[in-house]
Amino acid sequence: MYTLYYYPRNANLAPHYLLRYMDLDYQLELVDRKSNAQKSAAYMKLNPSGRIPTLVDDDLVLFESPAICIYLCEQHPEHGLIPPIGDKQRPLFFQWLAYLNNTLQTELLLFHYPQRHTTDSQGADSIVAAQHTRLADILAVIDDQLGMNAYLIGDKITACDFFLFMLVGWAMPMNKSPLAFSHLADYLQRIAQIPSVREVAEIEGVDLSAFD
Numbered sequence: 001m002y003t004l005y006y007y008p009r010n011a012n013l014a015p016h017y018l019l020r021y022m023d024l025d026y027q028l029e030l031v032d033r034k035s036n037a038q039k040s041a042a043y044m045k046l047n048p049s050g051r052i053p054t055l056v057d058d059d060l061v062l063f064e065s066p067a068i069c070i071y072l073c074e075q076h077p078e079h080g081l082i083p084p085i086g087d088k089q090r091p092l093f094f095q096w097l098a099y100l101n102n103t104l105q106t107e108l109l110l111f112h113y114p115q116r117h118t119t120d121s122q123g124a125d126s127i128v129a130a131q132h133t134r135l136a137d138i139l140a141v142i143d144d145q146l147g148m149n150a151y152l153i154g155d156k157i158t159a160c161d162f163f164l165f166m167l168v169g170w171a172m173p174m175n176k177s178p179l180a181f182s183h184l185a186d187y188l189q190r191i192a193q194i195p196s197v198r199e200v201a202e203i204e205g206v207d208l209s210a211f212d
Helices: 013-021 041-046 065-075 089-112 123-146 159-171 182-192 195-204
Strands: 002-006 026-030 054-057 060-063
Touching: 002 013, 013 065, 013 159, 013 195, 041 054, 054 065, 060 065, 065 089, 065 159, 089 123, 089 159, 123 159, 123 182, 159 182, 182 195
Parallel strands: 002 026
Antiparallel strands: 002 054, 054 060
């Protein structure tokens, strides 16, 4: 049985979506950020970065959400959520997962936690203002890609799509909502109707009403 250490609506959402979509045997272990439990000695033994999520599979302890997603997909290839070795879509899978994690997620963290990136008490507002434009440019790249494909890397859903759906939820407060991008909006509405996505959303308190 897998154990996913999580906190609602954090970066554990993408692996949680995968666990539920693949109907795997798993349990959730809450790491209470309100009490800073992710920095506790017990949790830091599992995840020295003191961040969420962490996945435990027998004697394997794995952190970083993209790595967990890749591991789950490769452990259960019958679900087709990662292209197999030799498939020309496999490098595209890693390209888009890297883009989502290194570009979109990084910029979203800057948007939501600007105070971590400046010592100027007035600087946070300027960072947020700039991020509205920066994030809109990133979503435009994704929207163009979805104009050519049903899903991010082709005509089949992959782990990249669950990762993107997680991140888009964090982007909803932007001046230009993700739903303002036509291809992206259609795509998000389809993803939001997947039964397992709705089940995870209920567990983690994710409001999907904007996508109905």
